[in-house]
Amino acid sequence: MSSPQIVWLRRDLRMADQPALHAAAQAGPVIPVYVLDDERAGDHAYGGASKVWLHYSLESLGKSFGSRRSQIVLGKGDAPQVLAAIADQTGASCIHAIRHYEPWWKEAEDELRDALGEDTKLCLYDGNYLLPPGSVTTGSGDPYKIYTPFSKAMLEVMPPRDVLGEPETISSPDSWPESDDLADWELLPTKPDWAGGIRDFWEFGEAAAHDRLDWWADEVADYDEGRNLPSQDITSRLSPHLHWGEISPAQAWHKLKDKRSEGWKTFAKEIIWRDYAQNVIDQFPDYPRDSYRDYDERTLWRNPNAGHLIEEDLKCWQKGMTGYPIVDAGMRQLWQTGWLHNRVRMICASFLVKHLLIDWRHGEQWYWDCLVDADYGNNGVNWQWISGTGVDSNMFSRIMAPLTQSERFDAAGYIREYVPELAELGDDCIHDPPDDKRGDYPVKMIGHKEARERALDAYRASKP
Incomplete structure (x- = not known):
């Protein structure tokens, strides 16, 4: 009988179009392993919402393996050490894994090679992105730093690779090596259980991802205009499924590639944006922690760690109590559901860094903890784009006007859903309620004009 083959699972929690699983199943008996390595990522260890999704995704995938008379071996600790020990115990000849580009996972892959004995090798595959980061380059052979030319180059080589089916047999x-019980990891909150809104809002796992993609295939035509309307929410909501690898971008692309609508063309660029973000962190591993552009951070940002009032401003933003209904609706949706509509995601981020002048990294960390689709590359690239500090970013001087955005994109219904204090107000005033109609809802933390002038003054003072 062939020697066992370990499949190291991370953010690739699916059976179909899983190159590592596909190769392992062809080579011998398969031992799928997931290692919860909490320490390695440091300040980017899984946040609360991510842990909730991870629990249910692993539970779903475990049932899929169970239906094939297989199982997932769960281990906790230093991933290279745990995997090397399992390989030694089982006599596995190969550990198969899909490449990951977060710096801590690249480091872990190198450490695992060093930890394995002579009789075990590490085989890495591409499969979480349309193309491996760094494979699309400029005319001089350098990786792209700017999204627009990167996107054009990507479109020239699409469609992506063919999709792999689910393995016919999994021996x-x-x-089996010993395995932890998933419940013992305590990924789900209990005291209190704040995850009810996430469970109500989402379905988890590979089957749910494909159901969502099937639904989206009928709706994507309206995406170009509808993506900006939070009350209608014409978005795919595929982001957490893609992030956790319950479905691959290649599967999504091939499902939608024959569409001829403007909606599909726009959505295709959003899928490419995921690849772009990975290309950025592959070049700049600390990008979600360090600003790319030079400026005087002490002059530009108000530091919540340096003053009680600034800390209170941050908390008001986090809780959705800024006095700007569109911002507060977004922050409350984020807390309740673990997700945030893309247009509102930008509005809320812009409010933090430009209206409140709070360092984008405080926002990045809050989103990281609250989002079920919290992605190291996407989250960091998006925050540096909105703050004007990134390699490819919006100009700092372009300051989103939340009240104008709310009315322009017809957010009244969205506000009523997530800010119930204002639910009785009409469309004529719900975007910017007068003080006498706010009731218990807070007044604005700062006026838009005042905030804009303060931000521009701080920006000018921070330039070298």
Whole structure:
């Protein structure tokens, strides 16, 4: 009998179009392993919302393996050490894994090679992105830093690789190594259980991802205009499924590639944006932690760690109590559902860094903890784009006007859903309620004109 083959699972929690699983199943008995390595990522260890999604995704995938008379071996600790120990115990000849580009996972892959014995090798595959980061380059052979030319170059080589089916057979080893119980990891909150809104809003796992993609295939034509309307929410909501690898971008692309609508063309660029973000962190591993552009951070940002009033401003933003209904609706949706509509995601981020002049990294960390689709590359690239500090970013002087955005994109219904204090107000005033109609809802933390002038003054003072 062939020697066992370990499949190291991370953010690739699917059976179909899973190159590592596909190769392992062809080579011998398969031992799928997921290692919860909390320490390695440091300040980007999984946040609360991510842990909720991870629990249910692993539970779903475990049932899929169970239907094939297989199982997922769960381990906790230093991933290279845990995997090397399992390989030694089982006599596995290969550990198969899909490449990951977060710096801590690249480091772990190098450490695992060093930790394995002579009889075990590490085989890495591409499969979480349309193309491997760095494979699309400029005419001089350098990786792209700017999104627009990167996107054009990507479109020239699409469609992506063909999709792999689910393995026809998955053989099991003669004996299984010990495994943790998923419940013992305590990924789900209990005291209190704040995840009810996430469970109500989402379905988890590979089957749910494909159901969502099937639905989206009938709706994508309206995406170009509809993506900006939070009350209608014409968005795919595929982001957490893609992030956790319950579905691959290649599967999504091939499902939609024959569409001829402007909606599909726009959505295709959003899928490419995921690749772009990975290209950025592959070049700049600390990008979600360090600003790319030079400026005087002490002059530009108000530091919540340096003053009680600034800390209170940050908390008001986090809780959705800024006095700007569109911002507060977004921040409350984020807390309740673990997700945030893309247009509103930008409005809320812009409010933090430009109206409140609070360092974008405080926002990045809050989104990281609250989003079920919290992605190291996407989150960091998006925050540096909105703050004007990134390699490819919006100009700092372009300051989004939340009240104008709210009315322009017809957010009244969205506000009523997430800011119930204002639910009785009409469309004529719900975007910017007068003080006498706010009731218990807070007044604005700062006026838009005042905030804009303060931000521009701080920006001018911060330039070298």
